[in-house]
Amino acid sequence: MNFQKLNMFRTNVESGHELDHLEWDSLERDTLESEQSEWDPPSDGTNNMEHGSLVGLLLDVSGSMKKNAVGSVQEDGEWIRSLFQVIDDIIKHDCQTNNQIFTIGFGCKSSDGTFDILKSIENARKQREKMDNNTSKANIHIVEEIFDVLKNCGAKYIRKWTTAEIAQQFLTQGEAMFALKELHKDKALATRVVHECLPEACRQIVRDDHVFKVINFVFGGVTTSVVSTFRQAKPSEVQSAIESGIAYIRTNANIGLLSFNMFNAVKSIQNAATTLRGTLRNDELTNGRIKELFEIVKPFIYGNTPIESALQSASQIFRHAQSNVEKVMIVVSDGEWNDALSFAGMFENVTVVCCFVSRSSKITPRHLFDTAESYWDIGAKNLFKLSSVVPSQLLPRAMILHNGWSFDIEKNRTKLFAHVNNPELMREICRIGKNIACNQDCLSDLLVTISLDIYINQSNSELTARQQVLGTCYANASATAIHLSLKRILGRDGGYPEFEILRDELIREYGSEGANTFNVLKTVCSRYRLRCSEINVNGVYRAIVAKRIVVAKFHLTDREWDVFGAFYRSQPEGILSKLHLDIRQRSSGERQSGHAVVVTSYTKNCLILMNSWGDRWADKGFFRVERADVLGLEFMDVYWTNEDLSRSEKRYFKEHGSEIASQLVAKLRGLQQQTYTCPLCNITSQVSTFTGTLSRAECPQCQEVFACSEAGNILAMNIYLTSIATPLPDDRTDLLSDEHHGVVIYERLQQ
Structure with a gap:
């Protein structure tokens, strides 16, 4: 037949x-040919902090990648398995719905040597x-x-x-x-x-x-x-x-193998996560799933290294992306190929991060270079040429150093290129590179300085909890949101109203016996060319990732306030859940009083909020709640858009953004070497040896406590960075993610 x-x-x-x-x-x-791309860039009217990103991953699966790392005795496919972890690392903590990704595997046995990794996985399923x-x-x-x-x-x-x-x-x-x-x-x-x-x-x-x-x-x-x-x-x-x-x-069999097609290659971050992990739930990428993915691609990988085809396809996709989308390309390869200079002009508006896989033990790992070394392989030199240059002063230095990496600073230019000889280093540079690339257009975040928490906590350290609950918490939360949102605007017309001035004006206008926080913000934000909108918890996640200020409010009965206070007195770092406080059990006739706070971050286990009761309360003024419905939290996002900026503010940003960035980075650069003289014993010690809280420091010599009166001084700055960069015992904190409340602000301050 x-x-x-x-x-x-x-x-x-x-x-x-x-x-x-x-x-x-x-x-x-027919289905594949007619399938529409999920690439749907935001419209021109989108919030300036939500333009989204388009990340392209070009991953080498050629025959040479079959070799294991130096000294490794891992099972077959060690590097290829790690490439799936690279993809997962890029999408793991990305919550914005308008962020997108495409993945090209090159060095396979298809007609042109490339295949769409995510589409092939989905097709195989x-x-x-x-x-x-x-x-x-x-x-x-x-x-x-x-x-x-x-x-x-x-x-x-x-x-x-x-x-x-x-x-x-x-x-x-x-x-x-x-x-x-x-x-x-x-x-x-x-x-x-x-x-x-x-x-x-x-x-x-x-x-x-x-x-x-x-x-x-x-x-x-x-x-x-x-x-x-x-x-x-x-x-x-x-x-x-x-x-x-x-x-x-x-x-x-080559089940599922799909050659790369730029017209249907782009996927949303959410869909990419579902495809990679094989589940609609937000589960981790397990070793079992990685093995399954490897078995899917194993029949058609380990071919030659046609990176040129992959670069051509990637450039076409980036060229058709909207201009307001942050474009990032991450290339991982161990092979030789043609001169990279012929491709340099194809990625002018793309931040390119390159990782060269070596089997040598003589490389310089965990380092970003400003100059290529003469003894490098030709493949390494070409990837170095292809990678983007970033001014050293704009790198998130503290984050990079904290994770054991270093970079050249003499020329104030650093290439986003790294040599690696084991899979874990490969994953690290890809995470760091994406983190750097996706924040290079956010220089205004530098103005939300270290004083974000120091300033607010020092200003409120003398206020009692009861006074705040019943009276002016709305003013503290609203003033915080307005003050910090304005701080994001470089060279703002009219200057930056101080927190105390904003708070006092609100109290004079709305009183000290409480007010509806959201109504206050809706009225006041427009005076400062700001916007606000009520959002759900998913909106909170997106706002936090975008480094914006979110105000939260909730109401408790007198009995519930007692439980609330007792919990954080006994467990300052604990996570409040319905097991501790169940507002569903309250009777309809119980009197309720409201409170307003600021959301700073979230983890997979909880929301993290900043109170206004001083840094002696709970965890240095912060507290954790398992879910929004534990307290019945309601949220409001405070932000501005490009339409709200004046012409002079836009011009100032272009002319002075780099200068202001260098000033703050200079402070951070000196933290490891600077010293501080205790005002009590007059003995000078290294800044890094002082401990304490944001408003009070303890001298390492006399063990006495004194006030950090100057908001943002280097001593308070170091205490702040030390406290937020230390994961809690039960927190599985990735210091390159937005998981820990301090790490979010930590990265924001550095970037």
Whole structure:
């Protein structure tokens, strides 16, 4: 039976019309060709801090990547498995719905050497689901066609060994369609199946020695070697061969392989996470899932290294992206290729981060360079040329140093390029590179300085909790949001009203007996060319990632306030949950009083909020709540857009942004060397040896406590950075993520 005949029949099953394998191919092809890209950049009116990002990952899967790291005894595919972790690291803490990603694997066995990693994973899932879900009995015509393919690939006696009717009993329709499709398109695979999974009897007539002896005896020993017999296989033997063959095809076929197509390559971060992790839930990428992903791509990787094709495809995608989208390309490779200078002009508006994989133990790991070394491999030199230059003064220095990395500062230019010789270093540079790249246009964040927490906590350290609950908390939260939002505007017309002035003005206008925080913000924000809007908890996540200020309010009864206060007195770093305080149990007649605070960050376990009761309360003025509904939290986002900025403010940012950045970075650069003289014992010690809180420091010499009266001074700054960079015992804090409340602000201050 040929394919034209096969295309003429249909099999009806209980679930309805069943497609034959040609229709299946056609349907998949049409679906892929007509599939719309998920790339949907934000409109021109989008908030200036929510333009989103487009990250392209170009990952080497060529034959040389099959070698393990120096000194490694890990299982097969160590580097390739780590590439999946690189993808997961890039998307793990990304909450913005308008951020997108595409992934190109280069060095595979496709026609042009490239494939779409995420699309291929998704396609493989769909293919296997079709096979596994179609459990009806195999159509006899498809089984006959499989026999024809196997016969033409070496099993010329397969129909003597068994019949299609017997084989049909051990094949589902899904398995038969899958096997025929893969065997027909890959004759080399079909030949391997014949030799690996079918008995020798299918390939040649095998002499039965017992029968041969009998015949030889009867004819007096006059026989020839051509006399032979053939024994048909038992059903159990046929079943075993079929099971072996299907398993072999599943393991070795290029299931799901899709060459890279720029028109449907871009995925949202959320969809990319679902595809990679294989679940709609926000689960971690497990070792089991990584192994499964490796088995999907293993049959078609380990080819040559055509990085040029991958670069051409990536440049086309970036060229068609909207101008207000932050564009980042991350390249991981260990191979040699043509001169990178020919590609440099293709990525003028793209931040390019490059990672060269080496098997040498003589490289300089965890370092960003400003000049290429003469002894580097040609592949390393080309990736260095391709990578972007970032002024050293704009790098998030404290974050980089804290994670054990260093960089050249002499020329005030650093290339986003690194040499690595183990998978963990590869993951680190990709995370750091994306973090740097996606924040280079946020110089205004520098103006939300270290004094963000120091200033507010010092200003409120003398206020009692009860006074705040019943009176002016709305003013503290509103003034915080307005003050810090204005601080983000470089060279703001009208200057920056101080926190106390804003707070006092609000109290004079709305009183000291409480006010509706959201109504206050809706009225006051417009006076300062700010905007505000009520948001849900997902909006909170997006705002925090965008480094914006979020105000939260909630109401508790007197009894609940007592529970609230007692909890944080006994567990300053604890996470309040419904097990401790359940507002659903309150009676309808109980009197409630409200409170307003500021949301600073979140982890997978809780929301983290900043109170206004001084840094002696709870965890240096911060507290943690498991979920928004524990306290019945309501949220308001305070922000500005480009439309709200004056022409002079926009001009000032362009002219002075770098200058202001260098001033703050200079402060941070000196923290490790600077000293401070205790005002009590007059002994000078290194800044890093002082401990304490944001408003009070303890001298390492006399152990006495004194006030950090100057907001933002280097002593308070160091105490602040030390406290926020230290993970809590139960926090699985990634210092490159936005998980810890301090790390969010820490990165914001440095970037």
